[in-house]
Amino acid sequence: MILAVDTSLGTAVAVTGLDGRVVAEASSPDPLGHAEVIGDLLARVARPGIAYAVAGMGPGPFTGLRIGIAAARAFALGRGIPVVPVPSHYAAALAALDDGIEGTFAIVTDARRREIAVSVFDGTDADGIPNLVQPTRLEKQGTPLEVPVIETGRLSAADLARVAARAIAAGRTLADGEPLYLRSPDVVQPGAPKRVSG
């Protein structure tokens, strides 16, 4: 079985078979409070026989996103099983493809600070994995996109697990260990100390 964890939007966890069939699912749509709910949600779906832990790698607000990745990694460590990192937008893309979307389309999620995260897909590849045709990027809110847009406010961990199942079957890796931050930490190098004398 596969455990998938995603906190890129709300908090979503699911356990599926290696064929992608859903065994158990639990989620909270709250875009905050990931740290509070992740334990109970995991406890509801966890069971013996899990062979892979899938981490949704974002994009998403950093603080929440990291909680799911940390939980998935620690779960994997506890069971001695591998972590499978999957970009979160793949889950939304697979759902859209199942719903029958054709041609090029964009998965769009809120990236805060009046920006959106955009991933452009086109069908699936030979392994049945959504075909990412442009790397995930940030755009200003309201930027016209040339392709049909699917705005996503909720992400299904079961869909994430299904993407992972196909990647595992094909022996492929869809993301590296680093979350899809898309932004550098928001800091400036200190200049000379400010004068304090009036």
Added chain:
Amino acid sequence: MSGPLVLGIETSCDETGIGIVRGRTLLSNTIASSMDEHARYGGVVPEVAARAHLEALQPSIERALDEAQVRLDDLDAVAVTSGPGLAGALMVGVGAAKGLAVSLGKPLYAVNHLVGHIAADILDADAPPLEYPTIALLVSGGHTSLLHVRDLTTDVELLGETVDDAAGEAFDKVARILGLPYPGGPQIDRAAADGDPKAIRFPRGLSKASDLVKHRYDFSFSGLKTAVARWIERAEAEGVEVPVADVAASFREAVVDVLATKALAACADLGVPRLLLGGGVIANRRLREVVIERAEAAGVSVRIPPLSLCTDNGAMIAALAAELIMSGRGPSTFAFGADSTLPVTEIQVSPA
């Protein structure tokens, strides 16, 4: 060697700390610090710290298990810092701790970081048992707190804390003013070595009679930092070469004086002849010297855990949880999150 085997996760600031204890015996104290990544910013950047925690957690846990020669299945419990600290940094540890506890089916204890600093002391195998009540002075880059500890697991009271900068932060900021690199503590110490601590009389925050009424045990270091900056600007305006050694020594003396004076005032006021020191700034030798000297004169005994247990670490978190377990307390529910301002009275968070 007896007692529960506990793994503690600490991510409240810039150190990813994983500790493993069996009861009061320290088996591993693994620390991965992101300090170098903060150096170019002159202080801890929360987002940089949180990113570093996520990367460091898994290898740190593996390293700690290796060092302690135990397996995750052997654990009796997992412990984690719920607060106080940097929210985004804390949440990485909370997420990992919950994932690990669910995965293993082990109980989880969410505990208070400040009380953890006190618990560090019981891991010192060479020290006699900790006696209660004791006053505790915890000084680091993230906090400056004075506590009245009547019992480690049930009764800790906050007497006072900093109203602005933490003492460690003051060292960092003054180091920057003096053109010294980060972290400021060791740099100021080095610069102060040949300086005269009495050369310049810098202000002692919240120490005037009028301040003492409301803030007897509180600290303030922001005014001191400004006073140092102003003093240097004046010297420069007058074309005098800044005596860095004297400024550093005098600044450090002002910090140390306030810390020691207030801590020993608490001991005297409350009739507690015991003072426990904790936090990374305790590494400052001058602070230890002055506190020990004045405490001796006041008939107060001073306890200082080994410095590797004074800085933020996971072993103290594991130690506190082990004490909770040994005193019969049940685990925390999973309902807790990160609480950046967790009060010190909440020793265990979200008990069932």
